[in-house]
Amino acid sequence: MRKQRLVILGYGQRGSIYARYAIDNPTEFEVVAIVENSEKNLVRARQNHKCPIFTDYRDFLKANIEADIVAVATQDADHREHAIACMEKGYDLLLEKPIANNIEDCEAIYEASVKYGRKVIICHVLRYTPFYRKIKSIIQSGLLGDIVTVTASENVGYYHQSHSFVRGPWRNKEIACPMIVAKCCHYLDILRWLIGEKCQKVSSMGTLSHFTEKNAPEGSTQYCTDCKVENCIYRAKNVYQEWKWMRGYFCTDVYDDEQANELLRYSQYDKCVYRTDNNVVDHQVTTFQFDKNITAMHSMTAFSKEVYRDIKIHGTKAELVGSDMGKPVLEVRVFGGETITYDFSDANLSGNHGGGDVGLMHALYLERNGVAVDGLTYIDVSIDSHRMAFGAEQSRLEGKVIDIK
Numbered sequence: 001m002r003k004q005r006l007v008i009l010g011y012g013q014r015g016s017i018y019a020r021y022a023i024d025n026p027t028e029f030e031v032v033a034i035v036e037n038s039e040k041n042l043v044r045a046r047q048n049h050k051c052p053i054f055t056d057y058r059d060f061l062k063a064n065i066e067a068d069i070v071a072v073a074t075q076d077a078d079h080r081e082h083a084i085a086c087m088e089k090g091y092d093l094l095l096e097k098p099i100a101n102n103i104e105d106c107e108a109i110y111e112a113s114v115k116y117g118r119k120v121i122i123c124h125v126l127r128y129t130p131f132y133r134k135i136k137s138i139i140q141s142g143l144l145g146d147i148v149t150v151t152a153s154e155n156v157g158y159y160h161q162s163h164s165f166v167r168g169p170w171r172n173k174e175i176a177c178p179m180i181v182a183k184c185c186h187y188l189d190i191l192r193w194l195i196g197e198k199c200q201k202v203s204s205m206g207t208l209s210h211f212t213e214k215n216a217p218e219g220s221t222q223y224c225t226d227c228k229v230e231n232c233i234y235r236a237k238n239v240y241q242e243w244k245w246m247r248g249y250f251c252t253d254v255y256d257d258e259q260a261n262e263l264l265r266y267s268q269y270d271k272c273v274y275r276t277d278n279n280v281v282d283h284q285v286t287t288f289q290f291d292k293n294i295t296a297m298h299s300m301t302a303f304s305k306e307v308y309r310d311i312k313i314h315g316t317k318a319e320l321v322g323s324d325m326g327k328p329v330l331e332v333r334v335f336g337g338e339t340i341t342y343d344f345s346d347a348n349l350s351g352n353h354g355g356g357d358v359g360l361m362h363a364l365y366l367e368r369n370g371v372a373v374d375g376l377t378y379i380d381v382s383i384d385s386h387r388m389a390f391g392a393e394q395s396r397l398e399g400k401v402i403d404i405k
């Protein structure tokens with residue numbers, strides 16, 4: 001099979017994961033160019049790769065680099081410009097999710113993929129995890145009978161919510177896409193894929209209940225650094241001590257505790273979770289109606305101890321119950337029959353997203369070499385899950401059921 005020539009557009013947190021995969025799997029991918037415009041990440045790119053590096057994507061396009069795929073891993077708001085320009089030039093894309101941060105841009109990227117005849121694979125990494133692939137294969141085997149209804153819960157984790165959706169880049173609807181898109185589009189993509197039918201209608205309710213000033217503890221201050229409320233579970237220094245990986249947002253490549261704490265002091269991530277400029281929801285419940293009268297319910301909550309997802313799929317012959325927390329748990333309870341438990345002890349769950357990042361890259365390599373890979377996240381299905389997500393947000397804001405295109 002042929003090694004794939006990969007370009008990274010945006011060598012940040014996500015782009016560098018895909019570039020790293022190429023270093024670790026040199027028979028599958030070779031990074032042939034990087035486009036990055038921040039000094040900090042350019043230094044890392046130059047340290048790790050010997051390929052041509054561009055600071056402006058237009059210069060990359062003019063350079064006529066021979067490549068098989070461009071990974072667009074810049075921020076959501078830039079996807080439309082970067083994705084369409086690369087497709088117009090003739091490149092196929094690995095495009096980070098969400099496709100874009102508003103539905104108009106998502107549709108424009110989708111239309112451009114049709115117009116230029118380009119393949120676009122969306123980085124819905126959950127689809128490549130052993131857990132969800134197993135669920136899909138169980139459905140395809142017919143063991144559940146016909147799917148009637150699905151219940152899914154997305155437990156964001158109190159600390160992860162505080163980091164990404166209260167203090168971090170996705171905290172405010174003026175600067176980011178809605179929670180149901182930013183966080184939940186992965187799970188909506190899973191629902192759309194597992195159910196295998198188009199969604200017709202959506203309704204949704206949810207609010208920001210807890211992370212508001214009225215819930216601030218007495219005596220708390222604007223920044224945790226000055227705060228005397230010692231037992232607050234959101235105290236920044238403690239949060240970033242326990243979950244060090246989240247420090248990457250304010251101190252890339254610096255993991256020394258003392259330096260990290262210095263950079264944290266009075267930064268955006270040191271802000272009191274009850275006193276910042278966040279306005280995205282911390283809980284949201286959404287219901288969907290698919291073709292064939294299949295229904296689904298998705299519930300997102302900030303308030304869980306760990307980050308995990310639960311799923312129940314009720315078919316006409318059996319119910320499937322699963323949870324992807326840590327080591328996944330999955331069983332099928334056959335009506336009038338046995339209960340089958342599935343074991344993931346041999347599955348490759350390494351890396352981020354329960355094995356999803358490496359699973360995506362390997363599937364991409366196979367697909368580019370003409371091997372049929374079931375369930376690749378092409379834009380023509382992923383656009384549906386984005387329509388579901390933006391429809392849910394419209395429903396939440398307008399208080400009515402929304403028809404999906």
Ligand SMILES: NC(=O)c1ccc[n+]([C@@H]2O[C@H](COP(=O)([O-])OP(=O)(O)OC[C@H]3O[C@@H](n4cnc5c(N)ncnc54)[C@H](O)[C@@H]3O)[C@@H](O)[C@H]2O)c1
Pocket residue numbers: 009010011012013014015035036037038041055056057073074075076078096097098123124125353
């Ligand atoms: N698939 C997933 O599970 C997942 C998880 C987190 C984030 N994301 C998505 O991945 C994308 C990137 O997120 P991230 O966390 O890696 O962000 P990031 O800020 O770490 O990375 C973006 C990179 O793009 C660079 N950049 C920005 N504008 C540029 C330009 N005009 N030219 C060249 N480089 C430019 C930035 O300097 C940065 O290095 C976003 O769309 C985000 O929503 C996906």
